[in-house]
Amino acid sequence: SQTIHQWPATLVQPVGSPLSLECTVEGTSNPNLYWYRQAAGRGLQLLFYSVGIGQISSEVPQNLSASRPQDRQFILSSKKLLLSDSGFYLCAWSVRDYEQYFGPGTRLTVT
Amino acid sequence: AQTVTQSQPEMSVQEAETVTLSCTYDTSESDYYLFWYKQPPSRQMILVIRQEAYKQQNATENRFSVNFQKAAKSFSLKISDSQLGDAAMYFCAYTGTYKYIFGTGTRLKVLA
Numbered sequence: 001s002q003t004i005h006q007w008p009a010t011l012v013q014p015v016g017s018p019l020s021l022e023c024t025v026e027g028t029s030n031p032n033l034y035w036y037r038q039a040a041g042r043g044l045q046l047l048f049y050s051v052g053i054g055q056i057s058s059e060v061p062q063n064l065s066a067s068r069p070q071d072r073q074f075i076l077s078s079k080k081l082l083l084s085d086s087g088f089y090l091c092a093w094s095v096r097d098y099e100q101y102f103g104p105g106t107r108l109t110v111t
Numbered sequence: 112a113q114t115v116t117q118s119q120p121e122m123s124v125q126e127a128e129t130v131t132l133s134c135t136y137d138t139s140e141s142d143y144y145l146f147w148y149k150q151p152p153s154r155q156m157i158l159v160i161r162q163e164a165y166k167q168q169n170a171t172e173n174r175f176s177v178n179f180q181k182a183a184k185s186f187s188l189k190i191s192d193s194q195l196g197d198a199a200m201y202f203c204a205y206t207g208t209y210k211y212i213f214g215t216g217t218r219l220k221v222l223a
Contacts, residue, residue, distance in 0.1 A: 043214060044213040046211065049209055092156075099144075104155055105155070
């Protein structure tokens with residue numbers, strides 16, 4: 001069966017520090033991968049998606065970036081965090097146009 | 112551009128009663144998928160039900176069913192025999208290609 005892992009679960013970082021959130025998927029090949037951000041009590045904002053290794057599409061211009069070094073690994077990064085980067089980050093995977101499956105999320109607080 | 116609208120920020124239902132959550136969408140595509148996701152306080156996103164646009168028959172999963180009106184671009188979720196565990200945020204979502212568009216969510220409260 002397929003599983004998706006996301007870590008860390010919780011992160012507190014000072015403004016200006018770097019960020020690296022990791023997401024890995026098991027049990028499937030060549031998945032589409034996604035990063036979302038969710039502000040408290042709000043909907044999901046699509047940040048990045050990838051349909052293959054090295055293929056990254058950005059939806060929202062910001063100081064975040066994403067990389068896909070391996071087929072089932074998706075990394076969200078920042079060189080310098082802003083206060084506005086605080087939120088709940090969700091990684092998800094899908095195959096073609098079918099339903100997305102989400103990881104448990106990372107709660108990021110920038111202080 | 113595709114959009115998904117959930118006009119009910121919050122709904123309440125008495126335990127064991129039925130509630131319907133509304134969702135409308137806009138698209139020029141003919142082939143697409145629609146979903147309802149549940150997000151409990153743990154914030155784990157859980158798929159509730161999905162509907163393929165080419166299927167006229169409404170999808171059903173146990174106590175959850177949808178009313179899919181393609182011409183009206185409406186996709187509502189009906190929860191029958193509501194349970195305390197149904198209390199959560201519910202998100203309607205659309206996909207036609209690689210991108211998924213989510214609504215702003217409806218918070219469902221279940222009253223004992």
